[in-house]
Structures are given as structure tokens and as C-alpha cells.
Amino acid sequence: MLAARIRKQRRSAGASSFVLDVSIEVSPGITILFGASGAGKSTLLDCVAGLARPDEGQIVAGGEVLFDSARGIHVPTPKRRTAYVFQTLALFPHLSAEDNVAYGLTDLREEERREQVEAILKAFRVEKLRKQRPDKISGGEKQRIALARSLVTEPRVLLLDEPLTGLDAELKASIVDDLRAWNVAKGIPILYVTHSREEVDALGERVIALDNGRVASTGRPMDVLDAPRRKKLAQAAGFENLLSATVLALREADGVMRVRLGNSACEIEVPLGYGAAGSRVRVAVRAGDILLATEPPRGLSARNVLDGRIVSLEQRGTMAIARVECGIAFIVHITPGAVRALELAAGRRVWLVLKTHSCHLVE
Amino acid sequence: MEALWLSMKLAACVAVILLAIGTPMAYGLAFSNWRGKFLLESIVALPLVLPPTVLGFYALVAMGPRGPLGKLWIALFGHGLAFTFGGLILSSVLYSLPFAVQPLIASFEGVDRKLLDASAVLGAGGLRTFCRVILPLSLPGAVTAAVLSFAHTLGEFGVVLMVGGNLAGVTRTVSIDIYDNVQSLEYGEANRMALVLLAVSFVVLSVVYAVNRRVWTPWAAK
Numbered sequence: 001m002l003a004a005r006i007r008k009q010r011r012s013a014g015a016s017s018f019v020l021d022v023s024i025e026v027s028p029g030i031t032i033l034f035g036a037s038g039a040g041k042s043t044l045l046d047c048v049a050g051l052a053r054p055d056e057g058q059i060v061a062g063g064e065v066l067f068d069s070a071r072g073i074h075v076p077t078p079k080r081r082t083a084y085v086f087q088t089l090a091l092f093p094h095l096s097a098e099d100n101v102a103y104g105l106t107d108l109r110e111e112e113r114r115e116q117v118e119a120i121l122k123a124f125r126v127e128k129l130r131k132q133r134p135d136k137i138s139g140g141e142k143q144r145i146a147l148a149r150s151l152v153t154e155p156r157v158l159l160l161d162e163p164l165t166g167l168d169a170e171l172k173a174s175i176v177d178d179l180r181a182w183n184v185a186k187g188i189p190i191l192y193v194t195h196s197r198e199e200v201d202a203l204g205e206r207v208i209a210l211d212n213g214r215v216a217s218t219g220r221p222m223d224v225l226d227a228p229r230r231k232k233l234a235q236a237a238g239f240e241n242l243l244s245a246t247v248l249a250l251r252e253a254d255g256v257m258r259v260r261l262g263n264s265a266c267e268i269e270v271p272l273g274y275g276a277a278g279s280r281v282r283v284a285v286r287a288g289d290i291l292l293a294t295e296p297p298r299g300l301s302a303r304n305v306l307d308g309r310i311v312s313l314e315q316r317g318t319m320a321i322a323r324v325e326c327g328i329a330f331i332v333h334i335t336p337g338a339v340r341a342l343e344l345a346a347g348r349r350v351w352l353v354l355k356t357h358s359c360h361l362v363e
Numbered sequence: 364m365e366a367l368w369l370s371m372k373l374a375a376c377v378a379v380i381l382l383a384i385g386t387p388m389a390y391g392l393a394f395s396n397w398r399g400k401f402l403l404e405s406i407v408a409l410p411l412v413l414p415p416t417v418l419g420f421y422a423l424v425a426m427g428p429r430g431p432l433g434k435l436w437i438a439l440f441g442h443g444l445a446f447t448f449g450g451l452i453l454s455s456v457l458y459s460l461p462f463a464v465q466p467l468i469a470s471f472e473g474v475d476r477k478l479l480d481a482s483a484v485l486g487a488g489g490l491r492t493f494c495r496v497i498l499p500l501s502l503p504g505a506v507t508a509a510v511l512s513f514a515h516t517l518g519e520f521g522v523v524l525m526v527g528g529n530l531a532g533v534t535r536t537v538s539i540d541i542y543d544n545v546q547s548l549e550y551g552e553a554n555r556m557a558l559v560l561l562a563v564s565f566v567v568l569s570v571v572y573a574v575n576r577r578v579w580t581p582w583a584a585k
Contacts, residue, residue: 051480077483090481094499103495104485153485 002026002157002189006047006057009318019317020044020054020213026157026189030180032200032221033193035210041193044210045159048191049084050077062156062188083150084159089142091134097121097145098130104153120148124178140171147175151182158190169202176203239284239360240331245270247279256303256356259283264327268304268354273361284360287333291353292322294342304354306330310346313339320344324352365532366540367559373448373536374516377455381463381512382505384456389467390493408461415458419525422454426526446528451536454526455516462511470504471497503574510574514567518560 005023020040033041046052047067048059056069061082066075091100101117108116121127124144129137137145143163150158164172183190192203200207200221209216245259248267255272259281270283291297297305308326315321320339322332330352338344392404410418425432426444432453436444444450474497482492498505520538527534529543537556544553 049480049484051483077480078486078488080484081486082484084480084484086477086481088475088477090475090477092478092481092496103482103487106486106491149485 001028001063002048002059002061002191004044004048004057004059006044006054006059008043008047008052008054008057010043017318018213019319020047021317022210022213022215024208024215024218026191026208027206028187028189029183029205030176030190030192030203031205032203032207033191033210034200034207035195035216037195038212039195039210040213041195041210042161045084045161045191045193048157049082049159050075050080051084064156081153081155082157082159083153083155085143085146085150085161085163087162087165089146089163091142091146091149093134096131096133097126097137100134100145101149101152103149116152120152121145123182124148124175140167140175143167143175144178147179151186154186156188158188160190160192162193162195164199165196172199173202239362240287240333241283241285241290242362243283243285243328245281245283247277247281249277261328266306266327268306268359269356270359270361271357282362284362285330285354285358287321287331289355289358290330290332292324292332292334292338292342292344293351293353294344294348296351297353300353302353302355304352304356304359306352306354308350308352310344310348310350313344313346315339324350326352366535366537367556369448369532369535370517370537373451373455374513376452377459377516378463378509378513380452380456381459382509385460385463385467385508385512386505389464389471390497392464393468393471407464410458411461415519415521416525418458419454419522422450422457422522422526426450426453445526446530446534448527448533451523451527451534454522455519458519458522459512459515462515463508466504466507466511467501470501470507473504474500506574507571510567510571514564517563 003025006020008020010018010020018038018040020043022040022044024044033044035041043052047054047057048061050066053074054067054069057067058065058069059067061080064075065071065073066080066082067073092103095103098117098121101121102113105113105116117130118127121130124147126141126144126148129141129145134142134145146163164175167175179190192199194200194203205220206218207221208218243261245261245268248258248260250257250272252272256269257272258267258269260267261283268283270281273281291302296307306326308324308330311323311325311329313320313322315336318336320334320336322334322344324330324332332352334344344350388407392400392407423445424430426436427433428437428443428445433444436442436449444453478496478500479492482496487495518538519536520542523534523536523539527536527539529535529539535543537560541553541556541560544550544556
């Protein structure tokens with residue numbers, strides 16, 4: 001069992017700061033951690049492994065407290081016994097497959113060590129490659145060796161950060177089968193990160209969907225991702241505004257089309273997609289991609305300016321969330337600083353600015 | 364020939380000492396996130412731009428009977444440090460420091476950080492990670508560091524002249540010997556030694572380039 005409650009702010013060089021704020025429980029077996037890139041999946045894994053330190057929270061694995069901000073506990077990475085397979089696998093290039101696998105086994109006598117290495121290489125069907133260096137080993141087999149290297153140390157938790165990307169489905173399935181077979185006896189929680197919908201379907205027992213640093217939903221894959229399938233998927237990928245629209249006119253030469261949002265009078269320009277005039281489409285816009293102005297903006301390159309009124313304004317962490325009614329409701333994310341500078345409040349008249357290419361067609 | 368032997372001995376001692384002290388220095392510089400790191404880097408690189416006579420001058424002052432190092436040395440061993448082989452080693456270590464530290468830093472920094480994370484996750488502490496992962500993957504850098512500091516010490520002149528003077532068998536190195544021979548118009552003798560230095564330098568540089576092109580390293584380039 002792995003239980004983690006983590007809050008971590010990432011101050012990146014980029015424009016927006018990012019807050020990971022999650023509480024998850026992972027029981028034995030494979031749990032998928034699903035989300036778009038930048039949703040905070042790898043940060044979460046790094047926190048569990050001790051490679052990153054949460055600002056606050058608690059992490060407990062296999063009954064042992066690995067991190068607790070309140071009690072000042074931060075067990076260093078080497079003492080955590082959390083196995084972690086990186087996307088790049090990070091096999092030691094100067095060591096043979098068997099030396100890579102034996103790397104984490106330090107406390108054992110030589111024969112015992114050799115036996116364990118031999119056994120796990122067999123379990124993952126790479127015993128023939130034991131003398132080879134990683135650069136002589138093919139893709140799928142490298143993944144198997146990386147798994148064997150992590151699991152031979154009898155970890156409390158296994159963290160997998162997109163370890164099977166680049167493999168074909170059949171190979172993937174066969175590796176996952178071996179992983180499951182190994183875990184029948186061990187019964188440890190396995191947290192498997194992916195942003196691929198196909199992998200969720202192929203592996204999933206349980207899914208935790210992460211969106212913009214928060215847990216969007218948890219459950220079985222079909223519950224989390226399928227109802228209604230595309231809407232949830234778009235939301236999992238971080239689109240807070242998902243609007244149905246009717247195509248009015250196509251302007252093929254400009255690569256755009258005009259659509260009317262819902263039943264409102266709002267017309268916006270979106271990138272050219274499928275569908276003729278009159279057909280229904282779905283437009284997804286990230287709340288953080290929308291600009292908000294308190295006067296009618298002029299001289300902009302953005303093609304879409306919508307007149308509206310703030311319905312509600314709520315501060316959540318370091319972010320303010322505004323609901324703006326323009327005949328159709330929009331969610332807009334702004335910084336608390338902007339709220340102060342523009343003296344924004346519920347009831348205030350505002351103009352929303354949407355770049356054409358911030359409007360994504362989903363289907 | 365005595366001069367050549369002395370130079371070789373000096374260069375070998377300096378290379379060994381520099382590997383020993385340069386490795387932890389380079390490790391600190393490569394992996395620390397300290398903001399004032401650039402100051403230390405500048406100090407380490409200083410001998411690259413400083414005229415050897417300046418370095419030699421300060422070394423001489425420090426080692427002299429009234430300098431701090433000289434006083435300490437006299438208290439410990441009963442004799443001065445200037446114009447001795449020990450004094451030569453000390454100042455040569457300073458003089459060749461960047462030639463050892465910089466290749467080491469470059470190769471430490473070249474090690475994929477994910478490998479260090481992998482090592483930590485597998486239970487290895489800092490020292491084990493250094494010995495089992497960083498050092499083996501930085502072998503070309505270590506060879507380059509050793510060879511360059513050896514070669515650089517072999518050919519030094521200004522520092523030796525300032526600190527060591529010209530005592531046969533104690534501080535008269537090859538380059539001083541060549542200078543001496545030219546002064547006394549012994550061109551034949553000077554030429555012999557100069558050729559030896561030329562050959563040694565060429566061989567040394569070939570080793571460095573070969574190692575860095577990974578002609579001999581057993582694992583493939585990343």
C-alpha cells in the first residue's frame with residue numbers, strides 16, 4: 001500500500017508556476033497514473049522516490065513513513081526502497097546486464113547475489129543477455145533488464161515512468177504479463193505513468209487521472225475515461241472549456257473556420273477542421289489560454305474578442321478562477337496579481353480574448 | 364639526463380597529487396548548486412592566464428623563510444621550502460591545477476544525471492555512486508587530467524626558475540637545462556633535450572586525443 005498526500009509548487013523558468021496538490025492511495029497491483037504531459041505525473045513519482053521534496057504532505061509506503069512535513073521526516077532516496085524505472089531506463093552503460101541487475105544488491109553474499117540475479121533475469125526472459133552491455137541490447141530487452149534491476153532489490157513500491165514507450169503493443173503486453181506474474185508473489189503497489197490512452201486500456205485495473213497538478217478522477221479505466229469518452233479525455237488533458245459549436249463558414253485559404261458557440265450569439269474563429277457548414281463540432285480551450293481585459297481591446301492579432309461579465313471569482317491556491325458569462329460560460333484562470341491590478345470582481349464587465357490556435361477542435 | 368629524470372619525477376608526482384586533490388575539487392564544482400561557484404571556478408582557472416613568473420613570485424614569497432608556508436615548513440622539517448624539490452612540487456601543483464580539474468569537471472558533468480538518480484533509487488549513497496558510476500564513466504577525463512598535468516609540468520619553466528632556481532639534481536629541470544645550454548652556446552646538447560620534450564609532448568597529446576575519441580574505452584559513446 002502506498003499513500004501519498006503531496007503539495008509541491010514548481011517555480012519554473014517559464015511563465016506559469018505549477019502546483020501539484022494531490023492525495024492518492026495505491027493498493028497492490030498496477031495503478032495507472034494518466035494525464036497530459038505537464039500534469040504533474042513525473043513530479044509525483046519523483047516525490048515518492050525522494051528525488052524531489054514536497055513542500056508539504058505525507059508519504060507512506062509499506063507501512064513506513066517516507067516523508068512527513070509536519071514531523072520533519074524526509075527519508076533519503078537510497079533508504080526508501082522504492083524502485084523507479086525511468087523513461088530513459090538509465091541502464092549503466094559500462095556494466096553488463098547482470099552487473100546492472102546486481103547493482104542494487106549489496107548486502108548479500110556472492111552466491112546468493114548471483115542466484116537472485118539469475119532468477120530475475122529468467123523471470124524477465126533475458127538470461128541469455130547477462131554478459132551484454134546495454135548498447136548491444138535491443139529496445140524491449142532493455143526494458144526487461146531495467147525492470148529486473150529495479151525489482152531484484154525487493155522494493156516496497158514500483159514506480160514506472162512511461163517505461164514502455166516506443167515498443168509495439170504485442171511486446172508491451174508480453175512485458176506487462178511478466179511484470180504481473182512477478183507481482184503475484186510480491187504484491188507491491190505499482191504506479192504506472194502514461195499519457196497514452198491505449199496503454200490505459202491495455203493495462204488498466206485502476207486509473208488515477210491527473211490534470212494540471214490535481215487528481216481529476218479515479219476509478220476503473222472506463223469510468224474515468226469513457227463517460228462521455230471524449231469530454232473526459234479533453235478534460236484530462238487540461239481543457240477546462242469544452243464547448244459545442246456549429247460551423248458557420250469555412251475559410252480554407254486562411255486555414256480557419258467560423259463557428260457559433262452553443263445556442264449563443266458568440267461567434268469565434270477556430271482552426272480549420274472536419275465538417276461542412278452547419279455541422280456540429282466541439283471546441284476545447286484551456287482556461288489558462290484566455291486573456292481577460294477590462295476595456296474593449298484594440299489592435300490585437302487575436303481574432304476572437306468576446307464581451308461578457310464575471311459571474312464568480314474564486315481564489316484557489318496561487319490561481320484565481322473566474323467564470324465569465326458571454327452568452328456561453330467560460331472558465332478563465334488568472335493570477336491573483338492580475339485580479340488585484342484590474343480590480344476584478346463578480347459583476348464586472350470584461351472582454352475575453354482567444355487566439356484562434358488556442359481553440360482546439362476535439363473529436 | 365639527470366635533468367630529464369628530475370623533470371619526469373616532478374611531473375609524475377604532480378600528476379598523482381593533482382588526481383588525488385583534483386578529483387574531489389572537480390566533484391564539488393561539477394555537482395554543487397552553490398551560486399558563488401563561479402568564484403571557485405575562476406580561482407581554479409587562474410593559472411591558465413597568470414604569467415608563470417607571477418605565480419612563481421607569489422609561491423616564492425609564500426615559501427620564503429618569512430612567508431607563512433616557509434615558516435610552517437621550517438617548524439615542521441627544520442629546513443626551508445624554496446629551492447627544494449618539495450617546493451617545486453607544491454608550486455607545480457598550483458600551476459597545473461586547471462589542467463587536471465577542468466577535464467575532470469567536464470567529464471563529471473557529462474555523466475547523465477538520470478544514471479545518478481537510478482543509482483540512488485537502487486540504494487547507493489554518494490560515495491558508492493561516485494565509485495561505481497561517475498568515476499568509471501569519467502575515465503577518459505581522468506586519463507586526460509593525468510596526462511595533461513604530467514605534460515604541462517614537464518614543460519614548465521617560469522615557475523621552476525622563480526621557485527627552484529637552478530640546482531643540478533634538485534631543481535634543474537629539462538626546460539631550465541635547455542635554457543642553460545643555449546646560454547652557454549651548447550646547441551647540440553640543447554637540441555637533444557628539446558627533441559626529447561617535443562617527442563614526449565606529441566605522444567602525450569596523442570594519448571589525450573585517442574582517449575577522448577574513445578579509441579580504447581570499452582563502452583560505446585553515449
